[in-house]
Amino acid sequence: MSVRNPVVTALKTWLIPRRYGVMRWSYSLQRISGVAITLYFVLHIGETANVIGGSQVWSIPSYEYARQVWTETVEFLSNPFFDAGLAVLAFLIFFHTSNGVRLFLTHFGILLGKPHRPEYPYHPASMTKAQLTIFWVSILLAVAALLYSLNIFFKVILP
Amino acid sequence: MSGKLQEVRLRVYRYDPSNGGRPRYDIFSVPVKKDTTVLSALLYVKEKLDPTLSIRFSCRMATCGSCGMMINGLPRLACYTLVSQLKSKTITVQPLNNFPVVKDLVADFTDFFGKHRAMKPYLLRIDTYEQEKSNISYRQTDEELLKYIQFAYCIRCGLCYAACPVVATDKRFPGPQALSQLYRYYIDSRDEGGGERLEVVSDSHGVLRCHFAGSCSQVCPKGVDPALAIQLLRRELLFGRRTG
Ligand code: SF4
Ligand code: FES
Numbered sequence: 001m002s003v004r005n006p007v008v009t010a011l012k013t014w015l016i017p018r019r020y021g022v023m024r025w026s027y028s029l030q031r032i033s034g035v036a037i038t039l040y041f042v043l044h045i046g047e048t049a050n051v052i053g054g055s056q057v058w059s060i061p062s063y064e065y066a067r068q069v070w071t072e073t074v075e076f077l078s079n080p081f082f083d084a085g086l087a088v089l090a091f092l093i094f095f096h097t098s099n100g101v102r103l104f105l106t107h108f109g110i111l112l113g114k115p116h117r118p119e120y121p122y123h124p125a126s127m128t129k130a131q132l133t134i135f136w137v138s139i140l141l142a143v144a145a146l147l148y149s150l151n152i153f154f155k156v157i158l159p
Numbered sequence: 160m161s162g163k164l165q166e167v168r169l170r171v172y173r174y175d176p177s178n179g180g181r182p183r184y185d186i187f188s189v190p191v192k193k194d195t196t197v198l199s200a201l202l203y204v205k206e207k208l209d210p211t212l213s214i215r216f217s218c219r220m221a222t223c224g225s226c227g228m229m230i231n232g233l234p235r236l237a238c239y240t241l242v243s244q245l246k247s248k249t250i251t252v253q254p255l256n257n258f259p260v261v262k263d264l265v266a267d268f269t270d271f272f273g274k275h276r277a278m279k280p281y282l283l284r285i286d287t288y289e290q291e292k293s294n295i296s297y298r299q300t301d302e303e304l305l306k307y308i309q310f311a312y313c314i315r316c317g318l319c320y321a322a323c324p325v326v327a328t329d330k331r332f333p334g335p336q337a338l339s340q341l342y343r344y345y346i347d348s349r350d351e352g353g354g355e356r357l358e359v360v361s362d363s364h365g366v367l368r369c370h371f372a373g374s375c376s377q378v379c380p381k382g383v384d385p386a387l388a389i390q391l392l393r394r395e396l397l398f399g400r401r402t403g
Contacts, residue, residue, distance in 0.1 A: 013324035019233050023373030103371060109394035115309045118382025126376050126387035
């Protein structure tokens with residue numbers, strides 16, 4: 001019996017949300033943003049920890065040392081590559097938070113339709129207009145956050 | 160597409176374990192009419208062009224649930240999908256995703272049915288005599304019936320299981336079909352399984368693993384809406400009554 005490659009399958013289901021409608025896009029974006037935010041958080045803590053001496057934190061470093069590391073870190077990070085990354089992160093954070101509220105509410109059974117006798121053509125009651133609205137509002141908020149951040153870093157819209 | 164014959168290209172996934180086991184695609188030209196289903200087109204191939212093609216089907220009317228396959232990338236019933244509705248000159252058919260393949264388009268349902276069975280898909284009564292020997296009839300109001308009847312329409316075709324991204328990455332996840340059937344019995348006013356039923360799916364690979372991608376409900380050919388049953392089941396697990 002053949003079993004198709006599990007890693008390929010996993011990546012495909014995460015990264016190619018085509019064909020299954022809006023909720024599959026919501027699923028993929030929620031997962032990707034979740035992983036990206038966690039990674040950013042870990043790197044962010046690691047990076048800022050350097051300023052106070054990393055693992056040497058308990059033997060409080062001198063002020064000069066902290067200032068030097070801080071300056072080096074800021075210099076290392078201030079390039080267009082990291083700026084663009086932060087703008088994308090703003091998109092992901094806003095989407096994840098706002099769409100997360102929708103998912104959270106559905107765990108309480110809120111925003112769901114009621115079971116009914118299925119009549120063709122079927123409209124799943126698991127996906128209500130209220131939920132769709134929150135999904136699209138999440139996208140709007142995320143795009144606004146992206147544009148705002150891009151403008152801060154690159155002055156693309158307003159001077 | 161009119162009532163006249165037209166040609167479509169069927170691109171068919173082929174896999175024969177006795178033949179080195181390397182999957183390939185064969186292409187067949189098949190004459191079709193407006194009302195030709197993908198299943199009829201495949202049967203034409205089997206009868207006229209290549210008798211070694213393996214497919215599974217029975218009722219030809221979306222009732223037995225045995226002809227599920229990936230048709231142009233989506234899980235669908237071959238007997239319930241018209242070639243004309245696909246609006247493409249080439250139609251790709253593959254065995255259902257998330258299932259091992261036995262041969263060609265035939266997927267292995269052993270795990271799938273095992274998960275269904277683990278949900279105890281029958282009424283549980285506390286009285287053991289009644290459970291085994293009962294010939295009592297149970298009364299039910301319309302409201303009580305409406306709570307589960309939608310989920311009782313399931314024909315176990317596995318389309319939802321093939322569409323689910325969580326099944327794809329977690330083999331221990333029972334999947335949308337099994338979970339919706341668990342809810343179907345849990346919420347049935349005649350059932351006394353209660354909390355005992357929820358225990359089966361209360362670990363981290365159970366109902367909490369569902370990420371609510373909703374793809375199951377998009378592809379279900381019977382309008383079962385497994386995603387709804389799963390969210391309601393999750394609410395029961397997190398906040399519901401704990402009996403039994
Ligand atoms: S829930 Fe729908 S898609 Fe899933 S097995 Fe039942 S009938 Fe098929
Ligand atoms: S042949 Fe029975 S469902 Fe298609």
